[in-house]
C-alpha cells in the first residue's frame with residue numbers, strides 16, 4: 001500500500017480493505033498474546049538497533065513498516081492486557097474503547113474548542129461522572145491524560161482560590177508566608193510532583209501519618225493545620241486519597257470535609273482507581289462515602305474503567321472558578337458565537353491544553369456498551385479477586401500479608417522473615433523471575449522498611465484460575481529460594 005496522493009491514498013476503498021485486515025490482525029494478535037507470555041524482554045541487539053535507525057528521508061511502503069512493527073515492536077508489549085498482569089496500576093483496555101480509538105483517529109477532532117460533535121460527547125461524559133460521584137450540575141470538568149495531570153490542574157485552581165485571581169497576574173512569590181498543602185504518608189508521588197512544579201515547594205507539602213488502616217490521621221491533620229496557622233503559614237489544600245497506591249486504602253472523606261470547611265482549605269481527592277468503587281457493590285462501595293463532598297476529584301478511566309490509555313478526568317465543584325483560572329482568549333480565539341467558532345464554553349478554558357484529543361469517545365463507547373451495572377460488577381469482581389489473593393497468601397506457608405486489603409491492592413513479604421536483606425533479595429528475585437519467564441507481572445514496593453511484593457488487581461481479564469496459578473508459582477519459587 002502506497003500513499004501517493006499528497007500523503008493520502010489514491011483509492012480510499014482499497015485503504016478501507018487494507019485497514020480492515022490490519023485491524024483484524026491486531027485483534028488476532030491480541031487474542032494470541034492473552035494465551036502467551038505476559039511480558040518478554042526486548043533483546044539487547046534490538047534495543048541497539050532502535051537507536052541506530054537513521055532518520056527516514058525517503059518514503060517506504062506501508063507493508064514494510066507494518067512488517068517491521070510486527071516483528072520488532074509488537075512482540076514486546078507492556079503486558080497489561082494480560083490476565084496475569086498485576087504490576088503497578090495498569091488497566092487492560094476494552095473492545096468498545098479500541099473501536100473508539102480507531103474512530104477518534106479517523107475523526108481527528110480537536111476538543112480544545114469550538115462547536116462540533118465531539119465536544120458534546122465530552123460534556124456528556126463529564127456530566128455522567130458528576131452524577132456518578134455526586135457532584136452538582138454547576139461543577140465542571142474535562143478529560144485529561146490521567147490523574148497526574150488532573151491533580152496538577154486541581155492544585156492550580158486551589159492556589160488561586162486561596163490567593164485570589166489577581167495573583168494570576170502578580171504571581172505568588174513573596175506573598176507572605178508559604179502556602180501549605182496536606183496529604184497522608186500514603187499520598188501518590190504525582191502530588192509531590194504537582195507541588196514541586198507549581199512553585200509551592202515540597203517543604204510545604206505536609207505529610208500526615210496514617211492509622212493502622214492506612215487512613216490519614218485526621219486528628220494529626222488538624223493539629224498540624226493549627227500549628228501552621230500559629231506560625232503564619234497559609235493552609236490551603238488537603239489532598240485525600242480514594243485508593244492509595246501502596247495499600248488501596250480510603251481516607252475518611254467526611255472528616256476531611258469538616259476540617260477543610262473549618263480551616264478554609266480546598267479538599268481534593270486523588271481517586272485514580274479507587275473512585276470507581278463508587279459503582280461497585282458493598283462493602284467496597286461504602287469506602288467511597290463522602291466522595292462527592294470534595295471540591296475536586298481526579299480519576300482515571302484507564303485504570304478501573306479498563307479504557308485504553310490515556311484517559312483520565314478532573315471534576316471541580318466550582319466550575320465557574322475553574323474556568324476563570326484557565327481561560328485566556330487571544331483575539332484569534334475570541335468566541336463570536338456563530339458557526340464553528342461558537343460552542344462556548346470551550347474545554348481549553350478549563351485546563352492547560354489548547355489542542356486536545358477526543359478521549360471522551362472511548363468512555364462513551366465503553367459506558368454505553370457495557371452499562372454501569374456491568375462495569376460496577378467488574379470493579380467488584382476485581383476487589384473480590386484481590387480478597388481471594390490475600391486469603392491464599394494468608395494461608396501460604398511462605399508469605400505473609402503486609403495489610404488487610406480493602407480494595408484492589410495486596411502486598412506481602414516472606415513469612416516470619418526478619419532479616420530485611422534476605423527478604424528484599426528473595427522478593428525481588430521472585431518478581432524478576434516471574435516477569436522474565438512471562439508467567440506473571442507483579443511489582444515491588446516498600447512497606448515497614450521491607451521490600452514487598454505488590455499486586456494491583458485492576459484487570460477485567462483476571463479470573464480465579466489466574467489467582468490460584470500465581471499463588472502456586474509464588475509458593476514454588478519461595479521454596480526454591482529459601483532452600484538455596
Ligand SMILES: Cc1ncc(COP(=O)(O)O)c(C=O)c1O
Pocket residue numbers: 088089145146147148149188190241243244245270271272273300312
Ligand atoms: C493513587 C494514584 N494516584 C495517581 C496516580 C497517577 O495516575 P496517572 O498514571 O494516570 O497519571 C496513580 C497511578 O498509579 C495512582 O495509583
